[in-house]
Amino acid sequence: MAEKNTNPDAAALSQAEIDAEIAAIHGEYRAQRDAGGQVETNARLNFPPYRSSLLRHPTKSLHHADPEDIELYSPAFGHRDVSPLEADLTIQHNGEPIGERIIVTGRVIDGDGRAVAGQLVEMWQANAAGRYMHKRDQHPAPLDPNFTGVGRTLTGPNGEYSFTTIKPAPYPWKNHNNAWRSAHIHFSLFGTDFTQRIVTQMYFPGDPIFALDPIYQSITDQAARDRLVATYDHSVSQHEWNTGYRWDIVLSGSNRTWAEQEEEH
Numbered sequence: 001m002a003e004k005n006t007n008p009d010a011a012a013l014s015q016a017e018i019d020a021e022i023a024a025i026h027g028e029y030r031a032q033r034d035a036g037g038q039v040e041t042n043a044r045l046n047f048p049p050y051r052s053s054l055l056r057h058p059t060k061s062l063h064h065a066d067p068e069d070i071e072l073y074s075p076a077f078g079h080r081d082v083s084p085l086e087a088d089l090t091i092q093h094n095g096e097p098i099g100e101r102i103i104v105t106g107r108v109i110d111g112d113g114r115a116v117a118g119q120l121v122e123m124w125q126a127n128a129a130g131r132y133m134h135k136r137d138q139h140p141a142p143l144d145p146n147f148t149g150v151g152r153t154l155t156g157p158n159g160e161y162s163f164t165t166i167k168p169a170p171y172p173w174k175n176h177n178n179a180w181r182s183a184h185i186h187f188s189l190f191g192t193d194f195t196q197r198i199v200t201q202m203y204f205p206g207d208p209i210f211a212l213d214p215i216y217q218s219i220t221d222q223a224a225r226d227r228l229v230a231t232y233d234h235s236v237s238q239h240e241w242n243t244g245y246r247w248d249i250v251l252s253g254s255n256r257t258w259a260e261q262e263e264e265h
Contacts, residue, residue, distance in 0.1 A: 013051075014177060015177065015212065018214060019211075021048055022217045025044070025047070044220065045057040049214035051176070051214075052175070082153065082154050086151055086152050087152070088163075088164040089148070089163065089166065090147075090165065092147075095146040097127070097147035098127075098144055098146075098166070099128025099167060100166060100167040101241065101242040102167045102242055102244065102245060103244045104165065104185065104202070104245050105161065105162040105163070105233075106160070106161060106246050106249060107155075107160050108121065108155045108189065108249045108251065109249070110251050110252050111252035111255070115159030117155050117156060117157050118154055119155045119191070120153075120189070121152065121154070121155060122189075123165075123185055123186060123187050123188070125168045125186060126168040126171050127149055127168065127169070128144065128166050128168065129143075130170055130183075131143055132149060133147070133149050141169075147166055149165075151163050165185075168183050168185060180209050181213055183203070184203050187202060189251075202228060202247050203216065203228050204229070227250070227255065228257065230245040231245065231246050231247070233246040
C-alpha cells in the first residue's frame with residue numbers, strides 16, 4: 001500500500017527544507033565515514049525528512065518472545081500451493097492491464113554468492129498510473145480493473161525468481177508539499193519460518209525523483225542505495241512484448257540488499 005503520513009503540518013514544508021535536512025544528515029554520515037568512525041549504513045529508523053518514520057518503528061524496549069508461540073499467530077502460505085501463474089500479474093483478470101509490460105528477474109543469494117532455493121518471494125506495487133488497489137489510496141489517479149498489483153513465487157534451484165508485471169509510476173504522498181515517491185516495487189522474502197522475513201524495495205534506473213525521495217534517501221550510504229536499483233537487461237526483454245530488469249537480492253554480508261530492520265537491542 002502507499003505510504004501515508006498523519007502529520008498535519010507536513011504539507012507546509014518546502015522541498016528546500018526537506019533537501020536541507022537530508023543534506024545535513026548525509027553530511028554527518030560522510031564526515032563519520034571519512035574520519036574512520038563507525039557509521040550506520042542501513043536506513044535510519046527515525047529519519048526526520050521522512051515525517052512519519054517516528055510512527056513506523058519501535059519506540060519502546062523490545063522483549064524476547066518464544067519463536068514457537070509466534071508461529072501460532074503468524075501468516076501462512078495460504079489455502080493452496082504457490083502457483084507459477086501467480087508470478088504473472090498481467091494475466092490475473094479478464095483483460096490485459098494498461099501500461100508498460102516488464103519482467104523483473106534475478107537471484108536470491110547469501111553473502112557468499114550461494115543460491116537460496118525454495119524461498120517464498122512476494123511483491124506488491126502501484127499500477128501504471130501510480131495508484132495502489134487499496135482503499136486507503138484515494139489520490140486522483142485511475143484504478144486498473146485488470147491489475148491488482150500483487151504476486152508471489154518460489155525461488156528455483158539456482159535461487160532464481162521472475163515476475164511479469166506492469167512498470168509502476170511514481171505517486172504523491174503527504175510527506176511535504178509536492179511530495180512524490182520514486183517508482184518502486186515492494187518485495188517480501190521468507191526464510192525457513194515466518195519469523196525470518198525481510199521487506200525491501202526495488203527501484204528503476206535513472207529515476208529523476210531519487211534525490212527528492214526521503215524514503216530512498218533515508219539510507220545514508222550511497223552504495224547501499226545503489227543496490228536497491230535494478231539494472232536494465234536487454235537479454236530479458238522480448239521482441240514486441242516486454243522490457244526486462246535484473247535485480248539480485250543478497251541476504252547477508254557487506255553487500256547485502258538493504259531491508260527494513262528491527263531496532264537493535
